[in-house]
Amino acid sequence: MSTNNTSIRCLLIPIGKEQLLLPSAIVAEITAYKKPEPRTDNQPDWLLGTLNWRHQHIPLLSVEELLTLSTVSVDKYRNVILYGLENIHTLPFYALRITEVPRPLTVTAGNLINNPRQRMRRGLAYNVKIQNTDEMAWLADLTYLENVLSQ
Numbered sequence: 001m002s003t004n005n006t007s008i009r010c011l012l013i014p015i016g017k018e019q020l021l022l023p024s025a026i027v028a029e030i031t032a033y034k035k036p037e038p039r040t041d042n043q044p045d046w047l048l049g050t051l052n053w054r055h056q057h058i059p060l061l062s063v064e065e066l067l068t069l070s071t072v073s074v075d076k077y078r079n080v081i082l083y084g085l086e087n088i089h090t091l092p093f094y095a096l097r098i099t100e101v102p103r104p105l106t107v108t109a110g111n112l113i114n115n116p117r118q119r120m121r122r123g124l125a126y127n128v129k130i131q132n133t134d135e136m137a138w139l140a141d142l143t144y145l146e147n148v149l150s151q
Contacts, residue, residue: 007106012137013080014100015063017070021107021128021137026083028093029053030102033077036060047149051095053081059149060095063140066148067123074099086146094149105130123148 011027013020036049039059043049046066050057060079064071078098084091112128126139 005108007108010105010107011080011102012105012135013096013098013102015069015096015098016072018064019135019137020063020096020140021105021112021130022080022082022140024104026085026142027102028081028083030098031079031081033079033097048097051079053093053095056093058093058095059091060097061145061149063096063145066145067140069138072099082142084146086143087150091146091150094146 009024010021011024013022031053034051036051037057038049039047046062048060048062051060058081063069078101079095080098080102081093081095084093107130111131112126113131114126114128123141123144124138125141127136128139129136
């Protein structure tokens with residue numbers, strides 16, 4: 001019997017009191033936090049504005065606001081710039097405000113244990129425990145995030 005030992009390099013992204021587990025391949029860059037420019041006068045609370053990144057204006061969102069995750073106040077935020085996956089012509093990049101420096105982690109399917117006790121939320125696909133650690137993380141539904149930003 002053959003086992004699949006495919007590993008994926010990921011980042012544990014601190015978002016408030018929670019963590020997102022994202023594949024490293026979708027992360028374009030991690031930057032120091034810059035105050036975003038407002039997009040419109042009546043933008044939703046989760047849309048913090050736009051960043052000027054590499055001569056492009058990209059949306060910056062607060063994942064904890066959008067997905068109703070636990071929040072925490074910190075003195076120093078950072079931005080993680082992600083590659084758009086769904087519609088690269090209209091949303092080639094977007095950014096998430098994060099609370100700490102992400103940590104690299106290599107995972108396999110066997111390292112992730114689904115946490116069925118955690119209530120699923122729109123925009124979050126799974127809550128997993130990382131085997132041999134006490135770490136819990138959310139697997140984000142990136143399609144949902146990108147569709148919300150495209151509206």
